[in-house]
Amino acid sequence: MIFITKFGGIIMSIVAVRIDERLIHGQVANLWTTKLQASRIMVVDNDIIKNDIQKTALKLAKPAGVNLSILGVKKSSANILAGKYDSQKVFLVVKKPSILVSMMEEGVKFDTINVGNMSQKDTTQHLTQSINVTDDDYHAFHQLLDAGVKVTAQMVPSDNIKNFEDILKDYKI
Template sequence: MGIIAVRIDERLIHGQVANLWTTKLQASRIMVVDNDIIKNDIQKTALKLAKPAGVNLSILGTKKSSANILAGKYESQRVFLVVKKPETLVQMIEEGVKFDTINVGNMSQKDTTQHLTQSINVTDEDYDAFHKILDAGVKITAQMVPNDDAKDFAGILKDYKK
C-alpha cells in the first residue's frame, strides 16, 4: 500500500491528525518529514507522545524519507505522511517521490502570510511551492477534518496577491 495520504499541517501531530485523520485513514504509520525536527530531541519526544497508541511513527528528513519511499520500505504499511510546509514536498518530488493528492490543513497566520481560508495562510515561498507541486501534476485539496468537503486548492490559491 505505502503512502495513503499526504497532509500539510504545521502543527504536525495533534488532535485532528492523531485521532480523526489517522482513524479515518486506518493508518498504521505516521511519517513526519521535516529537516529541522530531526535535529531537535525535544520536538521528537513531543511527537512520540502525541502519536496514537498502536500507530508507528517515523520522523525523517526529506532525503531519508524519499530514499525509504523510493526503495519500497513502506509498501506493506498504510503511511500517513505529514509535513509543515509545501517546500518539503517540493524537495521530495524533486528527489523522485510521486504524490497523487496533497491535503492542506492548517498553516497559521504570521506577519509574512496572506489569509486564504479560515485555517490557511501562505507566504510568497509557500505560493511558489504550491505552484511547483501543481506543475508536477499533483492535485491539492483543502480539508481540515475528514467530515469536511475537500475543496480544490488551486482555486483557493488564485486569491493570493503576490
C-alpha cells in the first residue's frame, strides 16, 4: 500500500499506481481492482477529460460498486494533496509515465509504479510482450527512477513481479 503524505500525515491511501494505455479494461476492472480491493479508480489524463465519448466508455467499463474519477494532472494532484479521498482505497491508472512525472512536479510522491500494457507503434521499441516505449517514455521512466520510485512490470496479479529498471536496460537510444 502506498501512502501519500503531506506535512507528515496520511492524507490518502493509494493502493496501486499503474501505467496501462488501455486504462480500464478486463484486467484492470476485474483482476486488479478486485485484488487491490480498490474503492475508487482514478484515471489521470489531460486529453480524456476533454472527450465525452472516452469518459463515457470509462464509466461503462468500471466495475460496479467502484467509484471513478477522471481528472487532469493538476486537478488530480490538487485533490490528492488536499486529501479529498481520505479513507478510500484509490487505484491510480495512467497511459504514460510522463503523466506521473507531471504529477510529481505538482508535489505528489509515489513509492511504486507498475507498468502493464504500452502498445506497439511506429515510434516505439519493443521491450516485452506487452511493453513498448518511445524515447519520451524512456526519459520519463528515468525521471521516475532517479526520483527513487520503484518501477515494476506485472501484467496481471498472478504474474511474477519484474524489476522494470532491468527491462529498460534493453532500450537502445
